[in-house]
Amino acid sequence: MAEYDLTKTIIPHLDRHLVFPLLAHLVENETFPVEQVQAAQYELAKETNMVDYAVNLFEQQHPDEPVPDEFAAKREKAVSTHERLQQEAQAVLNVIENPEVAQSLRQDKNQNLQYLKDHYNVTLDQINALYNFGQFQYTYGNYSGAADYLYHFRVLSTDPDLTISAHWGKLASDILTGKWDVALEELNSLREAIDSRAPTAPAFASAPSSSTTDPALIQLHSRTWLLHWSLFVYFNHPQGRTLLLETFLSPTYLNTIQTSSPWILRYLATAAVLSRKSASGALSSRVRHSIREIVKVIQTEEYQYQDPVTAFLKELYVEFDFEAAQRELGKAEGVVANDFFLAEFRDDFMDNARYLISEAYCRIxxxxxxxxxxxxxxxxxxxxxxxxxxxxxxxxxxxxxxxxxxxxxxxxxxxxxxxxxxxxxxxxxxxxxxxALGAAMSRSQPPPVPVQEEQPVVVEGAR
Incomplete structure (x- = not known):
């Protein structure tokens, strides 16, 4: 199944800390040589402040070699930095956790900043200390603490770029602590922030960055990252597969998939298969008819990406080749079983896929x-x-x-x-x-040039 593994494709669109669970999964299922995966884990860990974790990985790979001295120096530096940032952040936290202050804060951030400055001498630099300490806690693996500090910072900050950056950090922290309801709220909030404007590239940890200054490209870049991060939420939240279909099939994000990440079609197709039996009742029309729309996209993007999961739907609904669909389903079972996001849905996927085959076969x-x-x-x-x-x-x-x-x-x-x-x-x-066609045509047409009315020519002597 190594040829169908998407880990190396997905990693460039994830934060460094979100990659650790994927690599741990590769160690468990032995898709690749364990030594290679452990080497990748070590390369990731040594650039963080998780010093003890990096030391353990080094000892696994080099049991007969002494631990490099650089780790001791890095541990000492991390401890001193932690103490300094904690003192700076705690001064602000003590103020905003005061019940009287909490009751006095309003929706208007500028008004809140003025109130804190007038009554408690809290400055913008002190508020930024919450961000700095939250980011530092994230780098050494205290994700719960990072989420708390980043939340408080985001409530007070008026800096749009740092606020977006804190959004990414809060989402990553919620994912890594397994708080899926909270992570879903954060995901929706971040998506609204990205869709409402073209944000500058966040600077949080390994969050999305881009060298371009084109707002449209930056927004596309952020949406591409959001698609990949959302896989953690949608394949762990109880209603995640339905929500995935609602989001990924919207014109904006379907265009993003086709433009920058066609491999996401695997997860879109799998979510559609998993939702097929329950695709009725209160579900939206988009979810109920999702397979029909996804098959069209699979046909269009076949030149860019295909795997047994997408091929199964194509053979079943485009070619109506049941023998080929049977072969692709056999391969798709292995793909799903070895995919980090899909492995626990293997049995449900096969059950729903058999339902699709039966439905199509009985129809003709x-x-x-x-x-x-x-x-x-x-x-x-x-x-x-x-x-x-x-x-x-x-x-x-x-x-x-x-x-x-x-x-x-x-x-x-x-x-x-x-x-x-x-x-x-x-x-x-x-x-x-x-x-939609009329709206697209109206957008593509240049604005009409105003025509000046011609003044009547008056001929002298004419009556």
Whole structure:
């Protein structure tokens, strides 16, 4: 599965500390030689203030060599820096944690700064001390403490660039502490901040940076990073897969995927498969019809990226080649099982993928041999029979399908679709697409040049 591993592709879009869980996963599943992964872990750790962790990694790789003296000096420097920054930050924290002060603060940050300056002599430099200490705590692995200080800084700061930087640091801290509800709120807040303006590149730890000064490119860069960071949240939060579809299929972020990170299609396709059985009820139209839209994108971006997960959907819904879909599903199972974000969804993915195959197969056949369908689902005859019976009992297929166990076949009795329903299906979304096309055309046209009215020519003597 090494050829399908996306770790090296994703790492450039992550903060240094977010990479550690990915590398630990590679050590566990042994996709790559353990020695190489441990060497990568050491290279990452030695540039942080997690001195003890870096020393442990060095000793694992070089058990017979003494620990370099540079680590002792780095530990001493980290301790002294921690004490200094803590003193600077604590002076501000003591003020804002005072209940009287907390009650006096308002929504207007400038008003709050003036209040703190007039009553407690708190300056902007002192408020920035909260950011500096939060960032330092993050570098040595105290993510919970970093989240607290960055939150307090963000509430008071009026510096837009440092505020965005604190957003990234707070999100990373919440991810690394596993607070998924809080991380989701932070993710949504950061997305709104990025979408509302073109922020300058954040400077927090290894947060996204760019040499360009073009606001549009900076915004694209930030959205690309946000897509990758959001994978941690969306594949751990209980409603994450549905929320992923809502976000990634929006025009802005779908364009970002196609422009700068087509490999995200693996996670978009997997989320659509995982949500397929429940794609009804209160879910939005975008989620219910997500596979249809994703398949179109997979076709368009096939020249840039493809893997067994995307190929499975393409073979099933574009080529209608059930044998090829069966082969790709077998490969996709291994891909999902070895992917850091998807591994725990392996069984759900296979169950939902088999549902998709069954749904598509039953849609174009009226009489189905259970043994043949079981083979296409990569199941034995007995396993396939049980799985198909449960599927028909639990889904809407039960109204149209009947099982004849004596003949070992499924009979599909599907009533013809009313003509008005066919028209509705054909024209679904036509008004929205027409409106979007009109808006795009109006944006592409140059503004009209005002025409000056010609003054009538008066001929002398004319009456």
């Amino acid at each position: 056949h009226q009489r189905i041999d259970i043994g043949d369908l079981s083979e296409r689902l990569n199941l034995s005859r007995d396993e396939g029979e049980k799985w198909i019976v449960n599927l028909i009992r639990e889904t809407r297929m039960g109204a149209d399908a009947k099982i004849d166990l004596g003949k070992n076949v499924i009979e599909i009795n599907r009533p013809p679709l009313p003509i008005y329903q066919s028209v509705i299906e054909k024209t679904r979304g036509l008004a929205f697409r027409t409106q």
